[in-house]
Amino acid sequence: MSTRTERPAPPTLWPDVGASLVVFLVALPLCVGIAVASGVPAELGIVTGVVGGLVVGLLPGSTMQVSGPAAGLTVLVADTVAAHGPHALGVIVLGAGLLQVAMGLLRLGRWFRAISPAVVQGMLAGIGLVLVLGQLYPFAGQDQPGTTAAKFAGLVDLAQAALTTAVGLSGLAVGVLTLVVAWLWKRTPWRAVPGMLVAVVVASAVGVLLPLPRISVGPLTDVVDLVDLSLPNAGVLGAMLTFALVASAESLFSAAAVDRMHSGPRTRYNRELVAQGVGNTVCGVLGALPMTAVIVRSATNVDAGARTRLSRVLHGVWLLVFVVLLPGVLSYVPLAVLAALLVQAGWKLLAPAQVRALARADRAEAAVLVLTAVLIVLTDLLTGTLAGLLAAVVKTAWDMSRLTVTVTAHGEDHHHVAVRGNATFLKLPGLLETLEAVPDSRHVRVDLTGVRHLDQACGQAIDQWAAGRGGVELIHPVSD
Structure with missing residues (x-):
């Protein structure tokens, strides 16, 4: 009597295709919104998203992480563009990418896991606070000031404009509508559809007839500006190092979080650092925004049922197809709607619940977090983070x-x-x-x-x- 051994069915591609479409729908408004908030053309955010999918998505390191422009780098990019000009962005991102590749090849990726969680939370909280503060201005149809001090100083005038002008009232209405719809959608039976996308569609439809500033998206060839290697100076070199360290930390912290969400292959940190470096090198050559692995899109990818890296590659394909074939659709989206999405992203970075939990568990760690966040708001990202690291080292030395x-x-x-x-x-x-x-x-x-x-x-x-x-x-x- 012969026995018949059943072979397992070959894996189907449909779960990855479906997940890639969901990630694409979440990534599209975020790519555009992050670019606008960074003070660069909206198309550059999409270029970075495409590179994150088609380049980083194919490289080894992580299976489920999705890379693209990150809200956590918005403040840093905006400050850099203000200080060195938009044409310096390409060479800075290129240099940061090459530094990341070097760090990965030198097997330094694992050392990013040794950074104090309080410093990490403080860094994210500081970025989130500055991001939320800046995005309040587009709600009222206003241009955000260039410095954090000016943003605080302008809040009274901003509130007056939001409550007394047609543009302000309209922007406030669609912005709040965006946040409410995104929040309510999570509680419906159809939450498999991204609430962020539903909120953008609903708010944009309501805002069609309102006097609001809107996105302008043209061909990618109009904004791609090949890197100018004649620009580096001491300030630019310092910016390269800052971009490399912050982008690497954010990517590898994201990897640790995403690995806890699924049972598939674990992230290989040094290879992931090389992959992120290659992606940023390509973005630098094209003059686009820097990239990191981003937790929102990565978590969406896992929740949508992705099984392999095909889903993140395809999300880059859909971004490219959309911007080539349907760029005019984005012109219906008010800037206030994108600002609302970034306020939501900034609030998640701020994570008040996690800050309260840390304060209850360890007041000294909470003090390091607050110090890091406050100094980032008052000075800049690098200064605040380095001060936080120093405070964490001193605390550890004291504890020991x-x-x-x-x-x-x-x-x-x-x-x-x-x-x-x-x-x-x-x-x-x-x-x-x-x-x-x-x-x-x-x-x-x-x-x-x-x-x-x-x-x-x-x-x-x-x-x-x-x-x-x-x-x-x-x-x-x-x-x-």
């Missing part, structure tokens, strides 16, 4: 310097001093204060066997105290 010094009297002439923990220079003032307060006695025994780490500063201070006092017996740990 836990030291207890116990003084016990054995009669009037004998005292026992037990030192436990990590004796570092951060604890030196307290250690010396305790030792100098030991009462005068004929014999003092200082037990250091409980010290896990004794740095040079504390070691020298204890030796000098013992030599100056006399009658001190030091008991050191036994060496292995």
Whole structure:
């Protein structure tokens, strides 16, 4: 009697095709909105989305992550364009991409996982706050000021314009409508259709007859500007490094989050860093926006049932087909609708619930988060992030310097001093204060066997105290 072994059915492509269409519908308004908020032509956001799909999507590293222009880089791009001009963007993104490729080849990708979560949350919260603040202006049909201080200073005039002018009232209405529809759609039986897309369609339809500024999208060939290699200077080189570090961190943090959403192959961090670098190199050559792996589109890809990287490649194909065949459709979308989408994205970056949870769990970590976010708002992204990293290092050093010094009297002439923990220079003032307060006695025994780490500063201070006092017996740990 023969047995027949059933072969598994070959995988079907339809789940990936369906997922790619959903991701495309989410990515299209975000690509355009991020470009407009960054102060560059809307078409450049679509170029970056296409490169993210067709180039990064084909490269190894991650299976489910979707790459494209990121809301987290909007503030950085806008500041860079204001400081160096739009023509410098290409060479900056090109340099950042090459740095990412080098970091990936040097296997530095895994080190991005060592950054304090408080600093990461603080960085995202600071970016989210600046993004939300800037996008309030398009609600009222106003151009957002160039600096954060000016944005805060202009809020009173902005509120007046929003409530007293036809453009302001219309923009406020369609912006709020966009947010409400997106929020309500998640609670309907049809939430498989992206709520973001439904909100854009509904709000744009309502705003057809209203006096609102709208998107203008033309052929991609009109905005693609090949990189000018004659521009680099000290400021541009610094911007390259900032773009590379921030884009790499955002991509790899996204990878860690997306890996928890599915049971497929895990991200290979160094290869993913190379893939992101290749994508940014291509975007730089074309003069487009920088890219990262983006959590919103990546989560949408997983939720839509994607199985392979085909879905993210096809989403790039649909973006390209749309902008080539139907660019005029985007001209019906008011800028206030895109601003609403970016306010929503900024609020997600701000993540107030996560900030409150961290504050309840660890106040010191929450302080690092707040410091990072506030400095990003008051200064710039690089300064705030570096200050946050420094604060996290200092906090860690302080936590690791836990030291207890116990003084016990054995009669009037004998005292026992037990030192436990990590004796570092951060604890030196307290250690010396305790030792100098030991009462005068004929014999003092200082037990250091409980010290896990004794740095040079504390070691020298204890030796000098013992030599100056006399009658001190030091008991050191036994060496292995």
